[in-house]
Each structure stands twice: as C-alpha cells, then as structure tokens.
Amino acid sequence: MEKYIKELKAHKLKITPQRLDILSFLDKNRIHPSADEIYKAIKINSPALSKTTIYNNIDVMVKNNIIKSFRFMDSNELRFDYKTTEHYHFICRKCKSIYDVDISLPYLEKFEHYMHKVEEFYGDYKGVCENCLNKKKLKNK
Amino acid sequence: MEKYIKELKAHKLKITPQRLDILSFLDKNRIHPSADEIYKAIKINSPALSKTTIYNNIDVMVKNNIIKSFRFMDSNELRFDYKTTEHYHFICRKCKSIYDVDISLPYLEKFEHYMHKVEEFYGDYKGVCENCLNKKKLKNK
DNA sequence: TCGTAAATTGTAACTATTACAAAATAGATA
C-alpha cells in the first residue's frame, strides 16, 4: 500500500481510499480490466463508490502516467493496465486469451526510417494461440 | 462504378445505390472516415439516407472483407478504409496528420517466435511527424 | 483544528452503436 501512496505523492495527487483501491486492484489483477470491471470489483468492499470516481481517477492517473489505457481493436471500451513496459496484445479468437507480447525496441528502430518521432505506440494482434493450435493438432491425429 | 458492382456481386451482396455510394466515397477519400463522416458526406446528395443504413452496410462489407475497420488508440469511434494492404497508422500529435505506414511482413515473421498464428493485426503510433520536426528545427536556427 | 481546494457522489446528458418493425426495393422467376 505504501508503494501506491508514494506513487500518488510523486505526482502531487491526493491520497484517497478510492485511488488506493484502484491502484491496488490494477497492480494485483493484471487482467486488462475495463472501467466497469474495476468499478464492480472495488464496489464489493466499498459500496458507496461511484462510477464517476472511477472515470475521474482513471483519467488523472493515465495523464500522470501511473497507469496505461488502451483498447482492443474490436472493442469499444477502454481497458487499463498498471504501469507496465510497452507491449502489444495478442488475442486468441478461439479461447479469447490475452497474451502480453513484449515487442518494444525493434519496432521503434524500424520507425526511425520514417523520420517521424515515435512517442507512444499501441498494437494488437488476433489469431489462434499456441494452446488452441496444439489442441487442434491432437484432434487431427 | 463498375468496379464496386463487381466487388459486391463477388460476395453475393445486392447492388444498392447506398452501397455504391459508400464504396465510392471510401475509395475516393482515403481519409479514414468515421461512420458519421461517411453518413454526412453521402447525405448531401442523398438526403433520404439513414444512419442505420451506413452502419448496416459498413458491417456487412467489413464481414466480407470489402472494407476494413479499425480505431485509433485514443478514439472511441470506428474508422473505415477501402480495402487496403495491412498497414499501421502514425498520428502526429502536433498537426494531427495521419500517415499510413506499411509495416506488414517483418512483424508477422517476428511473431512466429511466439508460436501463435497471427491472422489480423492492428497498430498505431503517436509522436511528432517529419514535417513538424523540421519546422521546429528551422525555428531554432 | 480549521479552511479551502480538490475529490467524491449521483444524476443527467451525450456519443457511438445496435435493435427492431414497417415500408421499400433488388433481382430471381414465371
């Protein structure tokens, strides 16, 4: 908990139970949750929680680079990650698993050729994951 | 126009003026428009057009791979492209220009290492584009 | 402990999209 307080203080943000709940939830549940999922999870133990609080805080924490927001290419809801290194997501269309794919540096280098200065990037990939591919192979035997 | 008719027929879709309008607009305006932008543009010459028609047809054409849909990482609206090769987008945070970045093959190869079968991919990049970087250099001189 | 700026809450509004039913139409068939 101390770690989240430090993080908030470093950005001159007030320490509120709601903010600590959100940070703790995101840190302990690396499941790329939506705002609604965060809301529902925290509301269980803090029934007075308002959804606006979730949105407000998510917003301020994203702006302060404490957490990251992104969306999957075929979804209309934002999703959130506790501060992580840059990565892509691979989504299996069969089992819906989400794999984090660390892919940062080589891609950024590639972009230098375009002479644009890349500051942020985001990507996601869809297909069939290793597990599902193997299941299919077994069936075919 | 003949080309759009062929395209629709190839997928056993009925030829309607609305569909031809959408295809023609997307083909001639490579501006990654949103559903609303497509709607407004076509409605000028076809005032009876309904927004539902846009959504219905966009949907059916995406499913038939006639057009592509995607969204920018920080936007909540879908955007559409006339059939193109796979590419990423680079968005300049200063001038808001969108650059198409052809980046397909090397990345897919890279993914083979993960043993997942990649079928679709999507990515976008944000930063400062070449033009805006050059402008800044001139100013500093 | 107090005062104030900031945070929280609940409600209402807004935007993008989807659901649905009635009317219109494309295009196959006679």
Next chain:
DNA sequence: TATCTATTTTGTAATAGTTACAATTTACGA
C-alpha cells in the same frame, strides 16, 4: 415484363460507455 419474396432501407427507440455538472464531503497544509 410483371410478380414475388427475401433483402435492404428507413426512422425511432434502446443501449453501452463515457462525460458534464452541481452539491456534498474530504484531504491535508497552515
């Protein structure tokens, strides 16, 4: 070519995700 029917179009209403706003509460520096 006229007719028939499944498909498409339209308009309206509903929904999901998010944002705006005003009243109340709270964090925290003085």
